Amino acid sequence: MPALKISYSNTVFYLKLTLVFLGLFALVMIFLSAKKLDPSTEIPFAKDIDFATLDDGLTKPIYSSMTNSGDEVRISAEQIISTEKKDIALIKSAILRIFSVSGSDLFLSSDTALLDKGKKNLIFSKNVILQTNDKMEITAPKIFTALDKTLIQADGPIKGIFGNSNIEAGKLDIFKENASSNLVISFTKGVKMVYNPGKSF
Template sequence: MTAESRHTALVHWAKIALPLSALMLLSTLFLFSGKVDPTTAAIYSKVDVTTLAREQRLTAPEFSGLTEDGAALTVRAATAAPDPAGKGASASQIIAKLEEGPGVVTDLRAKSGRIDPAAGQIRLRDGVAVQTSSGYRISTEQLYMATDRTAITAPGAVSAEAPFGNLQAGRMQIDRKDAETGSDLVFQGGVKLIYHPQK
């Protein structure tokens, strides 16, 4: 038998032997593999498939636009779920930014809230934090923000760190009445100020 014919015979038998070996390995794998118990599968699952199928949810939604007085508003969230009644969407881990002009920025954060552009309002709640470019750091539990104009209202108690000291008040409001002068930050309702003289 010549070398060429030996090579041909080897190739011929390899075409038969290799697929058969692979088939045997696969059948052995399935034969000795354990059975899957569907009742225990949910224990190891990190995703609630039933909830995901039932609820509509958006991941990392973003809303942006311009207010009537020319401020740029951007709102982001970790998740958002549309309201069944059509009143906007409930959201978690909300981050909002209101830019009134060069260097005039208000940053807002909250653990949860409701975004309703149709009603022209965003409601932030649960650990609301506000940071202004003028140096104020404000915390409150609930805050309302307009989407069509520069208007931010905290109807409940607020505490703030200002460039000149610490403030406590019953409520707070940020309004923009004049396009030239910018917005006003107003504290009301039993305002208490601890003044820190600048050195």
């Protein structure tokens, strides 16, 4: 009976082939195990948290989800503390980022904010700054943000930069008319715009 002969080159070939298949298998397992970020109506920091137990505060909470129009929402803070009102918590050093599928990202920050678990919103106050990634930076005493949809509202006095203009207004609304539309930025109530070619965001 002839002896079975396996050459060195054949051994190397089959070893390489085995490694290739193992690599492909590993990639498939990575993609299958990856979790997709699904739209959520969960309230930031509020899932499985009883506000009444936050007397000592929750330090550096972080939340990430998507609105019903597909925009990614990221919220972080220095601390969240309970208040005397049920389902309302105080947030210190609040930061909100909205990454819109249309490409117009939003950045909102303030010294404090109130989280209303029941109404699903955040109200930013004290040193409030709202920016977009392309053409706007404004301030307002308070800015309201919905958490289950893309909606930001502010009452005046609103001041800041919009494109190459200084702007003042009594009201600001940022929203989407439908899930697939671009962001709508609307200034109303006594709007004043002064073109300034030397100043832009």
